[in-house]
Amino acid sequence: MSKQPLCSTEIGALWMTYQKKTVILRMIEYFRETAESTRARKLLDNMWKDLYPMVEELKHILQKEGAAVPIGFTEHDVNLNAPPLYINGFGVMFSRVLKEISMGMYTLHVTMTYRDDIIKYYRRLTQITHTYYYEFTTYLLEEGLLPRPTFINLPQSSAYITDKAYLKGTNILGHKRKLNTIEFGYLYHLIETNITGMQLISGFAQCADDSDLKRYFLKGQQLSKKMIAEATALLQAEDIQVPATPGGTVTNSTVSPFSEKLMTYCVYLLSNFGLGGQSFGAAFSLRNDLNATMSFLAKDVFEFARDGIHIMIANGWLEEPPSMDIHHLR
Known part of the structure; x- marks a missing residue:
């Protein structure tokens, strides 16, 4: 066969x-x-x-x-001699x-x-x-470059949710319920990946020659900072201190190790990865305020990713995927 x-x-x-x-x-x-x-x-x-x-x-x-x-x-998209x-x-x-x-x-x-x-x-x-x-x-x-997430007391019992107020995240007195470990996990992951993404894009902005591209990367840097700040504020409101990530430092080099095409596509890839993570976070978080925060951040990331697409098209950097040219079998 x-x-x-x-x-x-x-x-x-x-x-x-x-x-x-x-x-x-x-x-x-x-x-x-x-x-x-x-x-x-x-x-x-x-x-x-x-x-x-x-x-x-x-x-x-x-x-x-x-x-x-x-x-x-x-090989034309990487400069192995860059410091x-x-x-x-x-x-x-x-x-x-x-x-x-x-x-x-x-x-x-x-x-x-x-x-x-x-x-x-x-x-x-x-x-x-x-x-x-x-x-x-x-x-x-x-190497001590990656902290582990916050430790908690181990659960001692199991139970079902019986009050719809659990979804609001507040009780009749207006006090927010504590985050559950699933909700915390998505917030922590958002912070962890955006710290690395912010470092990456800061280096890209530092060595980009094109002024429009430099502005785009700086916009991405600020977006990562905003996402880290929003997630951190949610955690600190509950007296949860996120461990600081000691790894990763941008040097003062202005020699780009990568082509502008590769850097822009890499940021586009990370943006779409971030959208996926935020979608999961919103879907599996049960507190309404977390859903709203994730949705607002996802909108900003989506718009930023679309800006990147426009830049790639304008510069002839976005390769066209295969089209649906249907072959009719006899």
């Missing part, structure tokens, strides 16, 4: 995977060059060695099917965030695949992602 051709959703998933994977390879190449320790360099190098053959395999799959290979991001733009463990910190994005995207993409070899391809990519997310997390914890 001959192998079925790739269907439309598989082509779309593979196309998107190629874009993201080539971004990651270029960034890892730079972070590997500027790594501050032998252990960090080895971790980043090992991940590159595991991912590069997967990208080559993806190209081979598309070529074998007679499909055009996307342009993606090439360190980030220090204090940032390369591993951001690579950990990239693995978070990968986990979400592979889960989505595998639900869009039907051919056995493509399903197995995403299973292998997922295994690589889980491996390095664990390795990066372990490294950052052991």
Whole structure:
């Protein structure tokens, strides 16, 4: 029995995977060059060695099917001679965030695949992602660069919610109920990822030559600050102090390690990842004030992401996904 051709959703998933994977390879190449320790360099190098053959395999799959290979991001999008733009463990910190994005995207993409070899391809990519997310997390914890979330007293009983006031988050006296651990988890994750995102985009703004692009990155920096401030205020109102993240520092270098095309696409990718996280946060938070906060922040992130799309189109940086050119089988 001959192998079925790739269907439309598989082509779309593979196309998107190629874009993201080539971004990651270029960034890892730079972070590997500027790594501050032998252990960090080895971790980043090992991940590159595991991912590069997967990208080559993806190209081979598309070529074998007679499909055009996307342009993606090439060696022209990274400057390996640029001095360190980030220090204090940032390369591993951001690579950990990239693995978070990968986990979400592979889960989505595998639900869009039907051919056995493509399903197995995403299973292998997922295994690589889980491996390095664990390795990066372990490294950052052991180096004291990643704090653990707040500890609480262990629950001593189980119960059902019987009062709809639980959803309002307030009682008849106007006192807010305490956050539950699920709600806290989404707020904490929002703060943690936006701290790293703010550091990344601050470096981008510092070395961008184009004035419009610099303003766009600075706008993103302020948006990250706003999101961190909103989430922190919600926690501090309940006397919950968020542990500070000691890792990640932007140097005073103004030499860009990445092309403006790559930097803009990376910010676009992070914005969409943030939208997904906020959607989950709003969906699984039961307090109405948290739902409202997440919704307002999501609106700001969506508008910022759309601005990035306009910039990429204006500069000829946004590659067009394959269109639904339907082939009618006889």
